[in-house]
Amino acid sequence: MRKLVYGMNLSLDGYIAAPGDDISWGTSSDELFQWWLEQEQAIGLFLYGRKLWEAMSSHWPTGDQQPGATPAQIEFARNWRDTPKVVFSSTLGKVDWNARLVSGDAVAEITRLKTEDGGPMRVGGATLAATALRAGLIDEFTTVTHPVLVGGGTPFFTALEGWVNLDLVETQTFPGGVVVTRYTL
Numbered sequence: 001m002r003k004l005v006y007g008m009n010l011s012l013d014g015y016i017a018a019p020g021d022d023i024s025w026g027t028s029s030d031e032l033f034q035w036w037l038e039q040e041q042a043i044g045l046f047l048y049g050r051k052l053w054e055a056m057s058s059h060w061p062t063g064d065q066q067p068g069a070t071p072a073q074i075e076f077a078r079n080w081r082d083t084p085k086v087v088f089s090s091t092l093g094k095v096d097w098n099a100r101l102v103s104g105d106a107v108a109e110i111t112r113l114k115t116e117d118g119g120p121m122r123v124g125g126a127t128l129a130a131t132a133l134r135a136g137l138i139d140e141f142t143t144v145t146h147p148v149l150v151g152g153g154t155p156f157f158t159a160l161e162g163w164v165n166l167d168l169v170e171t172q173t174f175p176g177g178v179v180v181t182r183y184t185l
Contacts, residue, residue, distance in 0.1 A: 002115075006124075007122065019151075039142070045086065045118060045121040048125055053125070057097055060076070086101075110135070133158075133160070168181065
C-alpha cells in the first residue's frame with residue numbers, strides 16, 4: 001500500500017497562505033529548497049487541489065528556463081514535470097504537464113490510488129488534504145514552519161472532528177529559523 005504524505009510550508013500560526021493567497025512569506029534558503037527537492041524526488045505521485053495546482057502549474061513547467069534559476073530549481077522543475085500528478089477539481093476543464101483530472105469523489109480515488117504499487121504520494125492543498133484527513137487516508141504529516149505570524153488565511157489543518165494523536169519521527173532546522181517536523185499516525 002502506498003503511503004500518503006501531507007506536507008507544506010506554513011506560518012508559525014498555522015497558515016499555508018496569508019489572506020489573499022499570499023505565500024511570499026515562505027521564502028526558502030538554498031538549503032531548504034534543496035531539502036524540498038529531495039523530498040519531491042522521493043514522491044511517486046502528486047495529488048493537487050485546484051488552487052495549489054494553479055500555483056504550481058503557473059511556474060514549474062518552465063521554472064528551469066527562468067533567468068537566474070539555480071541548479072536545484074532547474075532539477076525541481078524537471079522533477080515536477082516528470083512526476084505523475086492527479087488534480088482534483090470540479091471547475092477545471094483540463095490539465096497538462098503529466099497530470100490527469102479527477103472531478104468525482106476524491107476519497108474514492110485516493111483510496112484506490114493507495115492500493116496501487118508505486119512510491120509515496122504527496123497531497124497538496126488544504127481543502128484536498130482535509131478531505132483525505134477526515135477519511136483517514138493520510139499516513140504522514142510534514143510541517144515546514146517559518147518564523148512568521150500571518151494572522152489569518154488558509155490553515156494547514158481545517159477543523160477536525162476529534163483528536164488525532166501523532167508520533168514525532170524527525171525534526172530539522174534550517175537557516176532563518178525554519179523548522180521541519182515530520183509526524184506519523
